[in-house]
Amino acid sequence: MIPILSLVLATLLAGTAVTFLAGSRARWAALGTALAFLAEVGFLFLGYPGWPGYNGAMVPGFADQESYAWIHLYWMHVNYTVGVDGISLVLILLTAILQIATVVYSWTESKRPAAYFGLVTLTCLGSFGVFVALDVLLFFLFWEAVLIPMFFLIGYWGGPRRRYAAIKFFVYTHVASIVMLVGLLALVFYSGATSFDFASVYAAARGLSPVVQVFLFLPLLFGFAVKFPVVPFHTWLPDAHVEAPTGGSVLLAGLLLKLGGYGLIRWAVEVLPVGFAHVRPIVFVLAFVSILWGSVLALSQRDLKRMVAYSSINHMGIVLLAIGLGSSLGLLAAVLLMFAHGIVSALLFMSAGTVHHTFGTRDIPSVGGITPTTPALSTMMMTGSLASLGLPALISFPAEFVALLATWEALGYLVLLPLAVLVVTAGFYLWMMQRMLFGPPRGIPADAHDVPTHEGVAMGLLVALSVLFGVLPGLLVNVIANSPVKGFPGT
Amino acid sequence: MSFVVVGLLGRRMPRLEWGGWVAVVCSGAAMVVGVLIGLGEVLGPATYVDRRYTWLHLAPSSGYPNGFSLVVGTLVDPLSALMLIVVTVVGFLVMLYSIGYMHQDRGLPRYYAELSLFLAAMNGLVLSDNLLEFFLFWELVGLCSYFLIGFYYEKPSASSAAKEAFLVTRVGDVMLLLGIFLFFYEYAAAGPVGSGGWAANGFLFVQNGLPFLQQGPPVATDPTILTVAGIMILGGAAGKSAQFPLHVWLPDAMEGPTTVSALIHAATMVAAGVYLLAVTSVFIGFTATDSLVIVAVGGFTTFFAATMAVVHPDIKRVIAYSTISQLGYMVLAVGAGFSMVALYHLFTHAFFKALLFLAAGSVIHAVGTQDLFKMGGLKKAMPLTAAAFAIGGLALAGIPPFAGFWSKDDVLASVYSTLGSHPYYWPFFLLAFFSVFLTAYYIFRVWFLVFSGDRPRDPTLPPAHEGPWVMRVPLVVLSAFAVGGGALVFFPGFQRLLLKGVGFAGSLAAGIPPAYTATDLLLSGGGVGLALGGLALAWWLWGNGRVAPLPSSTATRAMRNVLLERYYFKAGYDWIGGRGIYTLARAADFFDQFVIDGTVHGFEKGFAALSDRLRRLQSGLVSDYAAYVVAGLVTVFVLLLLVAPYLVGRFGGT
């Protein structure tokens, strides 16, 4: 069997290097890398049970696993161990898609293009690593490796307040990951695992007493919650999004937030089921607060990007809720939601970027009635918004539906809150559309023209995907459902 | 398979002017297919043609040992057959009419695309064989209505009306979704042993040839949950069918093209709510409490909407209110347990209401305004339209032998028949009964204002003329339906259709056809009397060009304002939406920026201050440094000799 995952890593590494050195041809290098990445991901999928046809068989453990000795101390073994299951596969697919979309969207980036595309590729490399790493240290390594390029993307290519935003982003996430590191180390050493491998930690953690599990779970929860981001650790997100360049926002919303969700599932919930079971009330409170807070705040934003950022908080709150349910149904919903939100928020941020450089502002009240001027743009914005508010036949709907179903199954009438929030979400999107897309033309510069081709292609790709997976969610569901459900209280 | 055909139809986007014709042809084809299916249902044996495909299969989980699957499929049963006929026929006629009505509009491709998409979705909704699929298309038709209401998106009023419609129905949708969950939760394991119930098969209406209601005793059903579920379903229906208190959006939805109002907001989509209730009551069943609530909502809405229709100066809005009121009748009937009667009224109503709208449309098309008090004396210029409108009006008012009479009378009769066993129905029955009078009054108020007299009140209006043939043909056809449609109930085929619809729930069969006992005849007589009374009053006030002076006394004027302001419902909702929630949002935003971020920055400041303090110690004078060394020495001794021994003694070593 070929070490496909290492192959992907190698591809991305080489791609990053080439892109950095490619100078003016960097974008081609980046695109090539992305396409190769996608091809390899396709190969991964083909090799994974449950794709294309669902056969009820669960994969034991992880597919395509590789493990090599890395740092061997007398008292601990750190290995290079990678592997995938359905959950990570879906998110890897998301990574590949967003990488292509981002590269294509920012095709005409003129400010230090080599560095820009290199950093974009590096970010995707990092998140891919996070999704495949099955070793505590490796995981943490990739985890941090995502922060740095994003820090530079925001801080160098960003908007007017980019420096503040970049520092804020870095500090928040870095503090979080430090706490997370303490949690992970404590996890390893208190469980008495002999190596940092997921397998051994997973096995060793079974022996921990509930109290210890709770105390180990909390730092992990905090570490991942900041990345989600969960209210009240969320204030870095709007600033980061508003200041980041469009490509940065896309990766930030599409990938970085997913790292939090994935980490929570893989390294906290699955490893410490009992502790998780005890902490669930806290998780629920956090989730509900985020859902409510995100949507209500989105309602009050004038800046398009800020609005989408807060809606991201809202959606990720639903993800947290779904994870918190601790049922395999909830897990499925969470992963679906993450994928959906990845696609949709990317689409929305791209639209926001296009709006910004087409009309010179993202201020919702000061631009209006753009549909006659830029029909394509407004169509895609509309698709994005409708998808984001969970309209059937678009990607978010199956995810949200399953999430709500699972919530009802687990929490009963508490499901009313997310349900009610659906209305608010619809509210701010529709209000935005009414003010920006419809109504009499307002604040439209004379030279405004419709979406540039490359941006159109990128957004069109996402639109097509959100329709495809909206109509045929089974494609993803079968893959996710095929991943073993590890360590849930009920199973 | 018609699902597929119709589905294909919605997908293609006509690009050129003849796109309209493409749409017409396609919808024509759809109509043929639909009617064929309907007739097949009429003539064929009593079977449920049910095809399904698994859309989404979820792996077995803790909650659902068999896993569960969401399916899409088509179910052709009497109900859907009936609805199918309505939708396709009216759809086709409206398409045809649009050719003439919309011809000078730009954005026609969009119009036809959206309209055909709507038709596709509507057919999908009608044909769907399970609650989830139903909900899918339910949302889709909502989306189309959103687009079509906002068709003239340059008009702020239009786009805001679209938003309002979407939001209000969204509230309903959310309730519906919750209702689905509740039912699912209750019935997940119900159904034939081993079938796994809904969990395994999707939220099917019909399983193994049996409606869900009769799938043996559902296990562990909790009546309260079922009641709540029923009310949630009602909420969804109320959202779509603009029942109280979610009625506000429909009048504003008149911002859309009149054709759209005719098709979506009179004949089909708004009726989907009633259809949902009917389907639920037939296949899944309501509890007694639900029925009472439904009756209450229906009866009250009937009256409530009628009152508002009495004074409104806008021709389309008056008709819109009458739609709400008529839908109220249907809801009332469903609540009282006569789903088939409700569908019967739905059937007739679809035609005469579409007729009214199209007639009004050609009026608007001709004179370019919607203000009743500007029009007048148009019957000479537009005899056909006047006639059509009159027929529609008579049907609506329930004057025999027009269609409306039979169905509405049937509704009232059937509800009346239940009063003995359900005394609580009385007030709502009376409201509904009295509404007959109002109905007749307001619709003929419109007719007289528009057509009677000899000249328009507003001389600046352009000279009126009849529309092209594409606009006239539908009027004629619909008029035919409006005249004869009601009597269909006495034709055995149509009866069989309706009866087979309830064939599996005999108790619901009552009222088809109306059994004219003495009391019923009395009732009918009373109804007709009221209707004529209303007509007379309208004639007395507005007949041949008269204009009744506006009420002078403050009380009545206040009353009138309240009605014009729609009992201040819209204002209230706007206040909640705009003021309440938005203010809350601002406050939250403030909290976010100043409290949460403030805390973080507070930490920063604290560290900065500390750092500054410590830096002062770095005086640059070496003697100070030496002093620090000595101080450190002392500290170390204190630690070594006092603190550490204490700690160690206390905690027994590190």
Place this chain on the structure above:
Amino acid sequence: MDALAMAAPFAPELVLLAAALLVFLLDVLGVRHLEALGAIGTAATGTSLLLVIADLGFGPLGALRTLGASHLDAVPAPGTAPLYAFSSFGLVFQGLFLLAAFLVSLASLSRPSHERGAAVFFGLLLLATLGMLLVAIASDLIFLLLAIELTSIASYILVGYTRRDPRSLEAAMKFYIIGALSSTLSFFGASLLFGAYGTTNLYAIRASAGAVGYPVLALLGFGFLLAGLAFKTTLVPFHAWAVDVYDGAPSDVSAFLAGGTKKIGVFAFFLVFLGPVLYLRGTGGANPFAGPPFDIGPVVQVTLAVVAVLTMTVGNVLALLQREMKRMLAYSSISQAGYILIGVTIGTAPALAGATLQVLAHVLMKSGAFLVVAAVAGLGVGPLIDDWRGLGARRPALSVAFALMLLSLAGVPLTVGFVSKFVLFSAAVQAQGLFVWLAVAGLLNSALSVFYYGRVLKAIFFDPATPTPAPSGAAMGAAGPPPLGAGGIGYARAAAIGLIAVAIVALGLYPQPVLGAIQSAATHFVAGGA
């Protein structure tokens, strides 16, 4: 030849001594070319570095080992009290010291060749290094202290060797006064220990287990020693001198002080507090005044823990608002000392290995950083952090190297700084109990440190360049290949910096070889070698 056999183990020391003498001789003979003298220094340090590595028995080099493997980690027979002993742990530290010296002298080859005092610089550099090597083999308290003093005296002069620059003279003055004071304290402490144990030999002290005659005396002695050594290791509150000295001294010397001489204090800590103290466990209570037997170990541990946390925190907090680059680096190096002290406090083999790795990392990062500062100063950039604005655009390679060092200091993954912190803190967590809180404190501190490193990175890469004064001709003279960033900073220096940058990343990616050696050494050390 018996003498030769006796001398062989001292090959590295002898090489340095010879080189130092040669340098002074040449100076007397009138050969004052910086290049020539520098070449001698570089060659000497390089050679003895290789020798040390050989003695550690690394791969092929193991063939040339001058120190018989049997002499390594040999526990002396009871009753004997040798002045020195060869422990693999000591050799590892010798390697670190030599690495620092080598890098500094290599970089110093690029100093303006007309500069005066080259002989003093390189000669004293070599002498100081010699003293450090001796520290690493000491097994007697007095021998240790004298070796330290050799280094200190040499470095006092090094700081002020330019004799013209008042700033560096002031630095020398402060360095000298505080240093002399501390050495006095150390000797006083040694004398008290001599009184308490009747010997200054570390084996003997350790062998005497809990049977210390006068616990109070012993504690006082250890207290004085702690204060004295804390001066070298720049622990709070014995740190104040370091900031001014690193600031005032020529950057290359600062690099040597921060990267090199400071570390002998660390090793001394290991030797004095880890070797003997942790095993001085009687069975009695915790009251030193109750007479023997008495647990000295835990008491000292608590004290060290407090000092460690204090050092980390104060260092970081002070660095937060620092506007001058060198002073910021000085403070950060103080906080790093705090991290290292965690290892001493815990005293398990993992912790020891972690601390040692941290020392290695710090050698690379800090001397590298100061070398870069020297280079940038050569380019005419001012001392303030703000003066570095826009350097990223003007000097990408150099800036990236510097960024690597800062990131490594901040403990960002993929750098050696991360690996060392990781091993250290994981060792702390593994030790469990109260030590976990040391790890937490350390991690929180490194989170805090991100603020000021981030500020520097921001200035270098994000902020627009401020107009800098026209660089001196000497600086702009050599037009090196731009990608290397060697233009104007000299190839030797560029090589040194490049070497460090590569090492930082390489060790960050695959530390196994070095780590293996370190942990085996650490295990031996804890197990029983002095």
Place this chain on the structure above:
Amino acid sequence: MTTLGPTGFLALSSALLGIGLFGILTRRNFVLLLISIEIATNAAILNFVYFAAFAPSAPLGISGQSIAVVLVGFAATEVAVGLAIVLALNRAKGTINVAEVTELKS
């Protein structure tokens, strides 16, 4: 003649140390600082001699006396370097008052 007990002796050496430290803290003149440091150092030397004389057991390794001798030599070297710095400082800044040499601070 009476001999000084360990306590009394320690008191003496501590006094010496204290005097030295006091001088270091209070004096601003570099030369006086040097002298104070020397006084403090002598306390250590004195200790070694005393403990060598009155040690409970025969010392293992170097004897206290020899240590004392070595330390005297060391002290001399140290002072030499110190004086060198004094001269250089005086030439460069024209003062040997440490209170006036505070250019490096904060």
